[in-house]
Every structure is written in C-alpha cells, then in structure tokens.
Amino acid sequence: MEEKKLDINSVIGFVLIFGILMYMLWQNQPTPEQLKAQEKAKQEQVAKESKATKQDQTKVVTPEDLSATGLTDSLKLANLKNKWGAFAYAASKASPNQTVVESDLLKLTFNNKGGYLSEVKLKKHTDFNDNPIYLIKDNNASFNINFGTTDSRILNTKDLYFEPTVTKNGDLTVVSMKLKVSETKFLEYRYELKQGDYMMGFTVRSQGLSDVLNSSQPINLDWDLKTYRHAQSISYENRYTEVVFEYEGGKDDYLGQRAESEDTGNEVTYVAFKQHFFTSILLADTPFKTGTFKSKNLVQNEDVDTLFTKAFSAKFPLELAGGEINKSMDWYYGPSDFKILNKYDRNLDEVVPLGWGIFGWINKYMFIPLFAFLGSFLPYGIAIIVMTILIKLLMSFVQYKQFLSQAKMKILKPELDAIREKHKDNKMKAQQETLALQTKAGASPMAGCIPALVQLPVFYALFQFFPSAFDLRQKSFLWVKDLSSYDTIAELPFKIPFYGDHVSLFPILASVAIFFYMRLTTGDQMASQPTADGMPDMAKMMKYMMYFSPIMMLFFFNNYASGLSLYYFISNLISIGIILVIKNYILDEDKIHAQIQENKKKPKKENRFQKKMAEMMEQAELQKQAQQKKKK
Missing domain, CATH: 2.70.98.90 (Beta-galactosidase; Chain A, domain 5)
Incomplete structure (x- = not known):
C-alpha cells in the first residue's frame, strides 16, 4: 500500500485560506466610534423594554395584541385580568x-x-x-x-x-x-x-x-x-x-x-x-x-x-x-x-x-282557508279572481236588498216631494209625515244603509288580507311579475306627488270599474232624493264622490300590491254585472209600486225604534211651538 505524504500544494492552500480569513476579521472589526454607538443602542433597547413592561401592567390589552407579542402565557393572563377580571381565561x-x-x-x-x-x-x-x-x-x-x-x-x-x-x-x-x-x-x-x-x-x-x-x-x-x-x-x-x-x-x-x-x-x-x-x-x-x-x-x-x-x-x-x-x-x-x-x-x-276584532276573524276563519284551498290547484292570479267571484255571489243577496230599498224610495219620491213642498216652512212636520209615509209603504233609507254596513267588514278584511298574504309574494300573473308588489307598464322620467314615478295598469282598470259602478249606484240614489228645495247636500256629495273615488283609487293604489288592485277591479266588474241583472231582470218597479200601495192600505205597526223617533220628533215640534209663543 502506498503511504500518503503531505502535498506541498495543499499546505500552501491552507496557509492562503487562513491568511484571507484573518485579514477579513481584522478588516471588519468595529471602530471605537462604532463600539460606542452599539453600546448606546443597547442601553436604549433595555430602557424601552423596561418601559413597555411597566405600560403593560396598566394598559388594556386585547387578545389580538397579545397574540402578536412574544410575552409568556402568565404575563398575557396578568394583562387580560386588568380588563376582563374573572373572564380573562376566556x-x-x-x-x-x-x-x-x-x-x-x-x-x-x-x-x-x-x-x-x-x-x-x-x-x-x-x-x-x-x-x-x-x-x-x-x-x-x-x-x-x-x-x-x-x-x-x-x-x-x-x-x-x-x-x-x-x-x-x-x-x-x-x-x-x-x-x-x-x-x-x-x-x-x-x-x-x-x-x-x-x-x-x-x-x-x-x-x-x-x-x-x-x-x-x-x-x-x-x-x-x-x-x-x-x-x-x-x-x-x-x-x-x-x-x-x-x-x-x-x-x-x-x-x-x-x-x-x-x-x-x-x-x-x-x-x-x-x-x-x-x-x-x-x-x-x-x-x-x-x-x-x-x-x-x-x-x-x-x-x-x-x-x-x-x-x-x-x-x-x-x-x-x-x-x-x-x-x-x-x-x-x-x-x-x-x-x-x-x-x-x-x-x-x-x-x-289581519285586522282587529271581526275583521281578523273573517280573515283567519274564512279568507285564509279559502285562498289556501284555491291556491293549492290554481295559479294565484286565477285564485284571486275565483275568490272574488265567490265573495260577490255570497254578498249578492245583500246588494239585492240595497237596490230594492232604493227602488222603493225612487217610487215614493213624488209623494215625498209633495210633503216637503206642503210643509216647506215647517221642516219638523215634514220629517214626521215623511217618516209616517215610509213606515206605511215599508220603505226606509235605513234599509239601504244596513246592507252597505254589512259589506263593510268584508271590504276592510280583504283590504288587510291581500297586503299580508305571503303566498302572493313573487307570484306572477299576466304582465304582473309580483302580485305582492305594484305592477309596472311604464316608467316615468319624473315623479308625480302621491302617485310615483311609474304607471300601474291594475289601479287604472280598477278606477274605471269603480267609476261606472258608482255611476250606476249613485244615479239611483240621487234619483230617490227629494228635490223640492233643489239638489240637497247629500245628492251633491254623491255626485262628487262619483268622480273623487276613482281618482283616489288611481293615486292611492299605484304603489300598493297588484293583487289588491286586481281584486277591486274584478269585484267592481262583478258588482256592475249584478246591478244590471237585478235592475233589468229581477226588480219590477210596477210590481214594487203596487206592493207599496197595498202596504199603505194596511195598518202598519211601528217598531220600537220608529215609535221612539216619532215621539222625539213630536216633542221637538211641541218645544218649537212653545218657544214661538213666548217670542210673541
């Protein structure tokens, strides 16, 4: 085996490397000025850490702050206790x-x-x-x-x-x-x-x-x-x-x-x-x-x-x-x-x-179950129409009573006008004879008001029902995208006060239907009003309402649920149809007139309310006469 000998080249290499290292160490040693600067920086760091430790003892520290530091768990918990007390653990x-x-x-x-x-x-x-x-x-x-x-x-x-x-x-x-x-x-x-x-x-x-x-x-x-x-x-x-x-x-x-x-x-x-x-x-x-x-x-x-x-x-x-x-x-x-x-x-x-009292009961026990049943097999727009038809048919008997009362008052109008003319200087006497004639004939303005009052709870209950019907939300019908919101057929470049910046079609259709409905009903009511002293205030108000109600409907419902406007449109269309059928095919004014004449011949027994009204009128008339005698 050949014996290894120290290579002269290797020795020279090691000497050179050692010399270079020593030169680098000597070259990079700090100067006296650098040594002083390092000592000063070290003292400042010690002072800063000491100050931070003192501040940590009084400063409110959040968990996020502590997680970013290198503090020990015991120091973290001590700092948290300053703020959270017993809940520092959490x-x-x-x-x-x-x-x-x-x-x-x-x-x-x-x-x-x-x-x-x-x-x-x-x-x-x-x-x-x-x-x-x-x-x-x-x-x-x-x-x-x-x-x-x-x-x-x-x-x-x-x-x-x-x-x-x-x-x-x-x-x-x-x-x-x-x-x-x-x-x-x-x-x-x-x-x-x-x-x-x-x-x-x-x-x-x-x-x-x-x-x-x-x-x-x-x-x-x-x-x-x-x-x-x-x-x-x-x-x-x-x-x-x-x-x-x-x-x-x-x-x-x-x-x-x-x-x-x-x-x-x-x-x-x-x-x-x-x-x-x-x-x-x-x-x-x-x-x-x-x-x-x-x-x-x-x-x-x-x-x-x-x-x-x-x-x-x-x-x-x-x-x-x-x-x-x-x-x-x-x-x-x-x-x-x-x-x-x-x-x-x-x-x-x-x-x-859903409304308070009777209105809420009608919705809970009648309209909600009915609409849920119809909506289970019909599109919701069709369900509204079918529900409206059923409600109007149910209320048609009430409407018949209302128009029968109007027809009787219209037939009695000439006699009522004669009474007003005869006692134009004594309104109390005119009222007494008017009441007596209406009682004998079996006709009374109250008979027309009562059916209207019966319909009021149904009207208000439906007004509460449609805005609250969750099932209508995002349900479409014809051009309507959402029956729980307004329908839009045109966007306006400006906003009309109380109307909005869009045009809804169903409120327009409902307003037109309401106008023709009121024209039919108020026409008969105005024709039955006595006119001896010209058009009374009641008739004037009816005439104004015939135009005011459709306008109010148009403005008020433009931003309401289209399902509600659809109901009013269909409801008034059906009402118009019912009125025309009752007037043209059911009510016979000649027969009603003959019945009134028969009623006038029969002795009519006054009810308690009529007796009370007659007594009150008679007492008022006696007081008026007594006051007139005192003045003389």
Missing part, C-alpha cells in the same frame, strides 16, 4: 373566527366574539332583485347581555370571546358558545337548530358564576336590529315594518309608524322585529318581567334608494336564581306567513296584520 383563549351551521332553510353564522348571530340567510327566498334574503348581515344586528361582577366591573358579552362547540344528532344541530371563567365555570349561549324549522331553541345559562355575577346590579339583555329593504316599493314595505310584542298573558301591541316611538310592557312573552314579509322574533318560555321597545324610521327620502328601513331595539331584565342565569327562549327567523306562524300555537299569528 380572553386568553380567544379566537376571532366565526362558526357556521346550516339547515335546509337557514344558514347561520355565529360570531365567536359576543357569541351571537352575525349572519342569518334564508335559503329558500330572494328579494326583488333575486338576491338572497339576509335578515342579519354586516353588523346590522347586535345581541348583548350587560352585567356587573363582584370585582366592581361592568361587562358586555358582545365584547367578550366565546368558545364554540358544534354537535349534530340526526336532524338536530346544537351550537354551544361558552364564555369561560374556567373549564367548569362559564356563561353559555345554547342554540338548537332543526331541519325544516325556522324556529330555533335558545338558552342562556351560567354555571358556577354565583361568586362572579353581582346580584345587586341589574342584568339586561339588549337586542338591536336594523331591517334591510327587501321589496320593490320602499314606502309600501316600510308601512308594514314594525315592532310587535305580546304581554300580560296574550295581549299584543305594536309601535306604529311614527318617526321615532317607544313603549314598554309587563310580562312580555315575545317581541317581533317585523319586516313586512319576513320577521325576527325572540320568544321566552317564561315571560320577561318587563320589556322596553324602540323604533326609528331610517327612510328619510323615499325617492333615494335605501339599504335599511327601520332601526329596532328591545331591552329585557334577566333575573338570577341561586346566583345563576337560566333563561329558556327561542329565535324565529323566517317568513311572516300566517300558516307557518300559526302552527307554533304561541299567538305568533298576531305578527301578521
């Missing part, structure tokens, strides 16, 4: 992330900071521009519990960090948001979401916080919401956007449409922030002791496109039981649909404005 484990869960109807996003819903999307519905319906989005809502602690702090849950946990069991999804003092001591928001349900269980409870919560300080639950615009007409949607609440075991009230309004209630079981066709409701299993509600109109100018319509707020006190919070509630985020709300059997149908 802040130290804070996560700014969001928690998202979904059902077939809802997509819910929970904000870990505050533990509340930061986004609610209704998956089955869109707005007038085909955008998804969001009831909560982009910080338009806030949910907060304000409470005091035993270490003299006032905290808000919306500023604190909750730890989320999501569990699923079949169709049930449970979201638990815990605000922790420790692993065994916490405040929890528990949400229970079911498939196929807009109602979500919600519980606020605490565990082990009896030594943290200050029982002498009020604990308030605050809920705020700015309502998004979802409909084509801002004014129309805003008219039906309001706060509704139930109190004292079933009573309900609302805040109305003022620019700003406020109200309170005792034993409150729910509050609804209603947005015409959609609503957000907070319900309590056991009533809140009191509730304070506020509403503010955010639409300053309806000509300007707007994002929000109203701002709502509700405040409730929470009570401690054994030093702990335990309140079972529910959230409802969904349509303002009578059928859906009514199935919960919690009086939520009052959120839908």
Whole structure:
C-alpha cells in the first residue's frame, strides 16, 4: 500500500485560506466610534423594554395584541385580568373566527366574539332583485347581555370571546358558545337548530358564576336590529315594518309608524322585529318581567334608494336564581306567513296584520282557508279572481236588498216631494209625515244603509288580507311579475306627488270599474232624493264622490300590491254585472209600486225604534211651538 505524504500544494492552500480569513476579521472589526454607538443602542433597547413592561401592567390589552407579542402565557393572563377580571381565561383563549351551521332553510353564522348571530340567510327566498334574503348581515344586528361582577366591573358579552362547540344528532344541530371563567365555570349561549324549522331553541345559562355575577346590579339583555329593504316599493314595505310584542298573558301591541316611538310592557312573552314579509322574533318560555321597545324610521327620502328601513331595539331584565342565569327562549327567523306562524300555537299569528276584532276573524276563519284551498290547484292570479267571484255571489243577496230599498224610495219620491213642498216652512212636520209615509209603504233609507254596513267588514278584511298574504309574494300573473308588489307598464322620467314615478295598469282598470259602478249606484240614489228645495247636500256629495273615488283609487293604489288592485277591479266588474241583472231582470218597479200601495192600505205597526223617533220628533215640534209663543 502506498503511504500518503503531505502535498506541498495543499499546505500552501491552507496557509492562503487562513491568511484571507484573518485579514477579513481584522478588516471588519468595529471602530471605537462604532463600539460606542452599539453600546448606546443597547442601553436604549433595555430602557424601552423596561418601559413597555411597566405600560403593560396598566394598559388594556386585547387578545389580538397579545397574540402578536412574544410575552409568556402568565404575563398575557396578568394583562387580560386588568380588563376582563374573572373572564380573562376566556380572553386568553380567544379566537376571532366565526362558526357556521346550516339547515335546509337557514344558514347561520355565529360570531365567536359576543357569541351571537352575525349572519342569518334564508335559503329558500330572494328579494326583488333575486338576491338572497339576509335578515342579519354586516353588523346590522347586535345581541348583548350587560352585567356587573363582584370585582366592581361592568361587562358586555358582545365584547367578550366565546368558545364554540358544534354537535349534530340526526336532524338536530346544537351550537354551544361558552364564555369561560374556567373549564367548569362559564356563561353559555345554547342554540338548537332543526331541519325544516325556522324556529330555533335558545338558552342562556351560567354555571358556577354565583361568586362572579353581582346580584345587586341589574342584568339586561339588549337586542338591536336594523331591517334591510327587501321589496320593490320602499314606502309600501316600510308601512308594514314594525315592532310587535305580546304581554300580560296574550295581549299584543305594536309601535306604529311614527318617526321615532317607544313603549314598554309587563310580562312580555315575545317581541317581533317585523319586516313586512319576513320577521325576527325572540320568544321566552317564561315571560320577561318587563320589556322596553324602540323604533326609528331610517327612510328619510323615499325617492333615494335605501339599504335599511327601520332601526329596532328591545331591552329585557334577566333575573338570577341561586346566583345563576337560566333563561329558556327561542329565535324565529323566517317568513311572516300566517300558516307557518300559526302552527307554533304561541299567538305568533298576531305578527301578521289581519285586522282587529271581526275583521281578523273573517280573515283567519274564512279568507285564509279559502285562498289556501284555491291556491293549492290554481295559479294565484286565477285564485284571486275565483275568490272574488265567490265573495260577490255570497254578498249578492245583500246588494239585492240595497237596490230594492232604493227602488222603493225612487217610487215614493213624488209623494215625498209633495210633503216637503206642503210643509216647506215647517221642516219638523215634514220629517214626521215623511217618516209616517215610509213606515206605511215599508220603505226606509235605513234599509239601504244596513246592507252597505254589512259589506263593510268584508271590504276592510280583504283590504288587510291581500297586503299580508305571503303566498302572493313573487307570484306572477299576466304582465304582473309580483302580485305582492305594484305592477309596472311604464316608467316615468319624473315623479308625480302621491302617485310615483311609474304607471300601474291594475289601479287604472280598477278606477274605471269603480267609476261606472258608482255611476250606476249613485244615479239611483240621487234619483230617490227629494228635490223640492233643489239638489240637497247629500245628492251633491254623491255626485262628487262619483268622480273623487276613482281618482283616489288611481293615486292611492299605484304603489300598493297588484293583487289588491286586481281584486277591486274584478269585484267592481262583478258588482256592475249584478246591478244590471237585478235592475233589468229581477226588480219590477210596477210590481214594487203596487206592493207599496197595498202596504199603505194596511195598518202598519211601528217598531220600537220608529215609535221612539216619532215621539222625539213630536216633542221637538211641541218645544218649537212653545218657544214661538213666548217670542210673541
């Protein structure tokens, strides 16, 4: 084996490399001036770190700030305690992330900071521009519990960090948001979401916080919401956007449409922030002791496109039981649909404005079931027409009575005129003889008024029904895209006061039909009025109404739901047809005249009302005569 010898070239190479390294070290050594500058910078850094440490002991530090520093966990916790006290543990484990869960109807996003819903999307519905319906989005809502602690702090849950946990069991999804003092001591928001349900269980409870919560300080639950615009007409949607609440075991009230309004209630079981066709409701299993509600109109100018319509707020006190919070509630985020709300059997149908008293009953037990039945197999526009025909046929008997009374008064008109002429200087005597003649003939103006009054509840109930019918929303018919909104056949380059910047066809058709209907009815009414002293005030008013009513219809309904205008158009067309049939084929004036003459021959027994009226007129006449004698 050949013995290795040291290569002279290698030796020279190592010497050269060593020499170069030594030269570089010598060349790069700091000068005395550089050494002084480094020493000064080192002293400044030490002083700065010392100052920062002192500031950290008094400065309010957020979890986000701490996560960006290199401080130890113990120092982080010490700093957080300066602000959050017992809840520093929760802040130290804070996560700014969001928690998202979904059902077939809802997509819910929970904000870990505050533990509340930061986004609610209704998956089955869109707005007038085909955008998804969001009831909560982009910080338009806030949910907060304000409470005091035993270490003299006032905290808000919306500023604190909750730890989320999501569990699923079949169709049930449970979201638990815990605000922790420790692993065994916490405040929890528990949400229970079911498939196929807009109602979500919600519980606020605490565990082990009896030594943290200050029982002498009020604990308030605050809920705020700015309502998004979802409909084509801002004014129309805003008219039906309001706060509704139930109190004292079933009573309900609302805040109305003022620019700003406020109200309170005792034993409150729910509050609804209603947005015409959609609503957000907070319900309590056991009533809140009191509730304070506020509403503010955010639409300053309806000509300007707007994002929000109203701002709502509700405040409730929470009570401690054994030093702990335990309140079972529910959230409802969904349509303002009578059928859906009514199935919960919690009086939520009052959120839908169907009218008070008899008007609401007619809608609940007659029109809603009838329309649901027709809509189950007919297009909704056709269902409105069929429903209108059925209602008009049902009321045709009332109309017959009304026109029969008008026909009798028209036949008696010559005799009534003669009475007025005979006693033109004694109006009281003229009224007495007029009443006596009408009684004998079996004709009375009241007989024509009563049928009109009978129709009034039906008329008003339908006026409430169509704007509240969720089934009409985004349903088309002929040229109408949405029966729950106005139809448009032309856009105007300017806005007409009280009318708008568009032309709707159904209000025009309804106005024309109303004009001809009133021309038929007021013509007979005016013909039956006595004319001895010229046209009386009543007849003049009828003539003015014949022109004023169609104009009012044209302006008032231009921005209303086209389904309502369709109803009035069809209703008045049918009324015109019924009038023509009654006048031309059913009523025979000769027979009516002969019947009146027979009635006049028979002794007519006055009813109690007629006797009372005759006595009052007679007493008034005697008093008048006595006063005239005194003057003489």
